Amino acid sequence: MTVRKQDCGRRVVKLSVKILAAVLIAVICAGQAHAAAKYVFLFIGDGMGTAQRNAAEIFLAGKSAQSSQTAAPRESQLVMNSLPIAGEIGTDSLSGVTDSAAAGTALATGRKTKNGAVATDGAGVKYRSVAAIAHERGFKVGIVTSSFLEDATPAAFYAHSDSRTRRYEIGLQLPESGFEYFAGGGFSNPKGKDKKMRGLIDIAASKGYRVTSTRTGFDSLTPGGKCIAVSPKVRAGYMPWAIDADEADKNDISLAEFVKKGIYLLGGGSFFMMAEGGKIDLACHANDAASAIREVIAFDEAVKTALDFFLEHPDDTLIVVTSDHETGGMALSVIPDDSMAFYGAMSLQKGSYQRFEGSLPNPGKEGVGSFMARARDFFGDFDGLGEELSQRKSVRDAFAMTATPKKNRPVKSAPYKKLYGPYDPFTVAYMREMNAAAGVTWSTFYHTGKRVAVSAVGAGSESFAGSCENSEIFTKLLAALGIE
Ligand SMILES: [Zn+2]
Structure with missing residues (x-):
């Protein structure tokens, strides 16, 4: 890439x-x-x-x-x-x-x-x-x-x-x-x-x-x-x-x-x-x-x-x-002087969220550790964040949701929608954490x-x-x- x-x-x-x-x-x-x-x-x-x-x-x-x-x-x-x-x-x-x-x-x-x-x-x-x-x-x-x-x-x-x-x-x-x-x-x-x-x-x-x-x-x-x-x-x-x-x-x-x-x-x-x-x-x-x-x-x-x-x-x-x-x-909290670090973080990601989602195996077959390793490899280990994210509650909760069969997820509840929208929970939670570390935050999945x-x-x-x-x-x- x-x-x-x-x-x-x-x-x-x-x-x-x-x-x-x-x-x-x-x-x-x-x-x-x-x-x-x-x-x-x-x-x-x-x-x-x-x-x-x-x-x-x-x-x-x-x-x-x-x-x-x-x-x-x-x-x-x-x-x-x-x-x-x-x-x-x-x-x-x-x-x-x-x-x-x-x-x-x-x-x-x-x-x-x-x-x-x-x-x-x-x-x-x-x-x-x-x-x-x-x-x-x-x-x-x-x-x-x-x-x-x-x-x-x-x-x-x-x-x-x-x-x-x-x-x-x-x-x-x-x-x-x-x-x-x-x-x-x-x-x-x-x-x-x-x-x-x-x-x-x-x-x-x-x-x-x-x-x-x-x-x-x-x-x-x-x-x-x-x-x-x-x-x-x-x-x-x-x-x-x-x-x-x-x-x-x-x-x-x-x-x-x-x-x-x-x-x-x-x-x-x-x-x-x-x-x-x-x-x-x-x-x-x-x-x-x-x-x-x-x-x-x-x-x-x-x-x-x-x-x-x-x-x-x-x-x-x-x-x-x-x-x-x-x-x-x-929303951006990056100033132009931080541009090199911002480029460093953003250029590590190997492809689109769709490509990552499409590459994920059945979470029942591979456990949370494998998912974390895959994410670290795909989104990059910016600032050594990979290890920390693998322990972060938001990411682990998202993995648990990804591992839950779709029919059993509370997809219509407001908290679920706010956290994951219509996307794979693990992918979107991991990406949001990576983005935030680089200085980009999001308030919604919509317009x-x-x-x-x-x-x-x-x-x-x-x-x-x-x-x-x-x-x-x-x-x-x-x-x-x-x-x-
Ligand atoms: Zn649109």
Whole structure:
């Protein structure tokens, strides 16, 4: 397990100067007149609050400090944090704390709705998305996600459903959109819940989509026509975890590559691209900080790809990076000077919580000692904590719960839910203790109502500064596209 190659601090500073220069030139060329953006990127980090961004940044600072053996650099390390325009949005839906369906709907269509509704009012009234409107006006459209294609966030841009759980119905609407590029994850339920329906891939192909799920197929995609490019390593529709990715495996395709390919395929004319880091949310639901950080970094690398394009077309490109909501109530008690220790702790974890859970044997066969040894090996023995954790009551109680058959666990009781949520008790308890030792604490396994950050650069980006509601992002995007 390794982390993908990152920019060092100095390079990010250079990048900031480049961005500033590009912005100045664009402003001078535009002569103060408001020029519409020809190329628009909307990046959505699902579940990505400010703490998730900061954690990834401190991790990168620690990494670069460790490799250079100098004091931790304080300058911005995440590309998204280096963008010149900063704002924030409120995320609540009509149901209170939002889910990804209502939040996706607000961002995509400008309408607050009930949780579960995908670009509708939850009772049959459909709302049009910025992607659909742009498409009608001649923009090509790309939808990229590391989650599955019928998941709530991407779906809000191309489909309508009163319930996000009707995945087959949502999947059927994908080819009807006529959008030119879908990429990243695959279909989670290609033949419907009972697996008896006609395959969604077949249907998309019959409607003129070229579908590929191999590296060779991906590499051979050329502009023109419509396509669905699925990760070769898709599982239940999801792209693999960034923390589990094998860099040496050339068959793997990163989120950044999917965005870069989208630019190549759509870039002949004007385009609108939505790209989602869909698994930040999943990692935060499970309170798995190390996996969340790697997902934020993979997402940021995708933003970097768009920024490279912006630097070539500064007066015609708009990049907006935001989130649909925060997940987990993540809190950091790490200061930048602790970044090396933080990186040390977080980089020890060998893979995602899912991989660890999946590797666990039957607890009846192997006792508590074996589980503790496995956890110490997988999550790392940061600060010699392994021995101490193997004796800690919270971890031993969690093991006892894991060893209890599921039907005998008090899964519906409030204390159980607060301690373990829907996860394997031992895995989640161990991970929470490791995270806390590194300076990351979590308050929930669910979404929170925290406001989330907006960062932007390029044509029309000024309007994204300051504080507003998630639904206003839609209006600002339309204005930037020159559609009033
Ligand atoms: Zn979620």
